[in-house]
Amino acid sequence: MIDSLLIANRGEIACRIMRTARELGIATVAVHSDTDRDALHVRCADQAVNLGGARPSESYLRVEAIIAAAKATGANAIHPGYGFLSENADFARAVDAAGLIFVGPPASAIDAMGSKSAAKALMDAAGVPLVPGYHGADQALETFRVEAAKIGYPVLLKAAAGGGGKGMKVVESEAQLSEALSSAQREAQAAFGDARMLVEKYVLQPRHVEIQVFADQHGNAVYLAERDCSIQRRHQKVVEEAPAPGLSPELRRAMGEAAVTAARAIGYVGAGTVEFLLDARGDFFFMEMNTRLQVEHPVTELITGQDLVAWQMRVAQGQPLPLSQEQIVLRGHAIEVRLYAEDPEQDFLPASGELTLYREPAAGVGRRVDSGVVEGDRVSPFYDPMLSKLIAWGEDRETARRRLLAMLAEQQLGGVHSNLAFLRRVVAHPAFAAAELDTGFIGRHADALLPAPAPLPDAFWALAARAWLLTAPSAARADDPHSPWAAACGLRLGLACEQRLHLRCGEAEARALPAPGVSLLGDQLLVDGRRHAVQRRGQWLFVEWDGQLQRVTQVDPISEVEALQHGHGGLTAPMNGSVVRVLVEPGQQVAAGELLVVVEAMKMEHSIRAAEAGEVTAIHCAEGDLVEEGRVLVALQPLAEEATA
Known part of the structure; x- marks a missing residue:
């Protein structure tokens, strides 16, 4: 039995696993880096161990240190989460050799699917359909040049030992191959410790549909429906939903059975995901199998009513699956979005810094937030920039979509760039509402999803100026709030009241008169019957405008002069x-x-x-x-x- 569980991961997945462990009466142990010593998953655990360093190689990828932490704290099981060591067969073997329970598949199964090249060969032998490609051991540039020419451009370079978009490059022509291959190999080496690559035909306008599979140690294996993960940027998923829109029962069954065949072919045990490309004709092709729990597992949990982490614990202890295939019933529809610290306007570059403002949507029916951060946390440049996941469930897809839009409207985030406004535009887009999905969705609708920033109008500056005064702490006469000297109203004896504020928002600046007729009701500005969210955090004021939180500060003239004298080029x-x-x-x-x-x-x-x-x-x-x-x-x-x- 699992008495104490060490989670060899961080962020929202560590917090998610801890929640289920507590419900099962299992104590939890967190590991962390120097950077993460005050992270949410550390604060939520019963015990915590510092692995040192900041980079993953100095902390979360240190196998010996993680096992030593488990022994030192008395944990008898280790859950790898996803990312880091979750698909590392040597880690699974080391855990087993240490006499601990590994909450995941056997090392042999990870080995079988850990190399995409070997996995393709296994799936081909098992009769699972494949995308044309080269999965051989020869990693010379000339070999890739020859094989890519046989396949025909465009081609997709993929890390043989990993996933999640790391080490993945689309190559449009032979002229791009050398540089793309070198870059992909470096990314793969940094992320997975393995630079081996494979190359496949880049299927145009495919859907990315994956099947959640589960197997136990008694030979039972099931699939828990499918997820559509087609909306992606940088080959990494942004929006996921279950079940996949538009699949017939026959196609769902065919893909599910193919996924179970893949799992059985490698003696799989535990939670896994078999990923397919689905074309417009209904033909599907095996891409890879992720031998771990997926980021998007909550949508499957919501439509099946099952806790997949609890299933993992059960299987790891040698118990049979709780349900047979016939007992798995789907109900309703669920959609998940990933909230990232990144800048969509700069090709989704990851961002880091302090979460000056962070407020999650209110709890309620069909609403779920899986988060790994709280307000005041710092987003590190060393790890994946995902902050949280917002998941909505409804009796049908449209109900789930509208519920998710409401959650996105309530989410507040400031201090670092994020994809929050971008996610709102995706979920609100008519093509998404109509379930017109494929992996080119973002590029095809880029004009609507990634519009050029528009200048902020005078009305915004006037509202921001009034909000600045309404939320500013009054230090002049704190002992007498009724004193005229305690009011920041621009009072001038014998003259009309006027106070013009010099404000900055992003790169824009304005000198604005405060708008009249604005009142402050808690965290809301009320003007002409409309409400605008507002939050004050020290020198920063966050004001909602056109569905986005704009970060405003007052300009200090002295600091501005100093800044002008400090120029640089390059x-x-x-x-x-x-x-x-x-x-x-x-x-x-x-x-x-x-x-x-x-x-x-x-x-x-x-x-x-x-x-x-x-x-x-x-x-x-x-x-x-x-x-x-x-x-x-x-x-x-x-x-x-x-x-x-």
């Missing part, structure tokens, strides 16, 4: 991260678009390229450096026109 880091490659040196001439520096943040690589032809005059970073957003990395002097002619 190419800067687009986010907090670490420098993994420096490809130029001082004195070198570069062409427009040439790759200069590669920065890694949250397990993804980001390329810094020359915006124009020029000469590198200085390098302000080295490989391995930790850099903050905005730090100058390379100083570049534009070439004279005659030099570039």
Whole structure:
């Protein structure tokens, strides 16, 4: 029996596992890095152990340290969550060798599916349909060049030992292959410790449909319906729903049975997900099997009424599955969105910093929030930028969609860039409402989903100015709130009251007169019968405008003069991260678009390229450096026109 459980993970999944463990009467142990010492999952656990460091390689990927933590705290089981070591067969073997219970599949099953190349061969032998591709051991560039030409461009490079969009690149032509392969290999090595790649035909306009499977140690295996995960950015899921819209019972059964066949072929035990590409004709192709619980498992839980983490605990202790295939009944529809710290306007670059404002939707029927953060937490550049998941259930898809829209309207987040407004636009989009889904959804509707920022109107500035005064603490006469000197109203003896505020929101500034007729009711501004959410956090004021929280501050003229005197030029880091490659040196001439520096943040690589032809005059970073957003990395002097002619 599991008496005490160590969760070898962090964030919302660690908190989620702890919740189920508590319901089952199981004590929990959290592990954490130096960066995460005050994280929510640490505060929620019964015990916590510091693994040290900040990077995953220094903390959450240290197998020996995790097992030592389990023994030191008396935990007799380890749950790997998802990400990090969750699909690492050596970790599963080490846990078993230490006499502990691994809440996951056997190492042999992880081995079988851990290599996408070997998995494809196994699935082919089992009769599961495959996408055309090369899954061989030869990793030479020339081999990939030949195989890609056979398959036909565009092709998709994928990490053989991982998933989640890490180490994945779409290659449109042979000219892009070399650089894309090198970048994908580095990402794969950093994320999974394995740089091996495979290449497949890039199927145009496919749907991404996956099947949740479960198997026990007694030979029983079932599928718990399917999830549509087609809406993705950077090859990583953003919106998931269950069941997948538009699937006939016959297709659902065929895909479910194929998934169970895949699980049985490798002697699978526990929770797993078999991922398929589904084309418009209803043909489906095996992509990969994730040998772990998935981020999107809550939508399956809501339509089946089952706790999949509790199922994992049951199976890990040798108990049979609680339900047979015939007993699994689907009810209603569920949709989940992933709330990320990232900037959709900058190609979804991950963001880091302090969550100055964080308020989750109210609880209620058909509403669920799985979160790993609270207000005041810092988002680190070292880990995945997902903050929480908002999940809505309804008797039908439209009810679930409207409920999710309401939850998104209630969610408040400020202090770091996020995809909150983007998620609202996705769920509200007519094509999403009509279930017109495929993996090209975001690109096809980019104009509506990623609109160019519009200038803030005078009405916004006037509202923000009034909100600033209404929420400002009055320090002048705190002992007498009725004193005229305690009112920030711009009173002038013998003249009309007037107070013009110099405010900034993002890059925009304005000197605005406060709007009249505005009242403050708790966390709401009331003006002309309309309500606008408002929150004050020290020097920052968050004001809702057109469905988005705008962060406003008052400009300090003295600080502005100092800032003007502190100028710099050059190419800067687009986010907090670490420098993994420096490809130029001082004195070198570069062409427009040439790759200069590669920065890694949250397990993804980001390329810094020359915006124009020029000469590198200085390098302000080295490989391995930790850099903050905005730090100058390379100083570049534009070439004279005659030099570039």
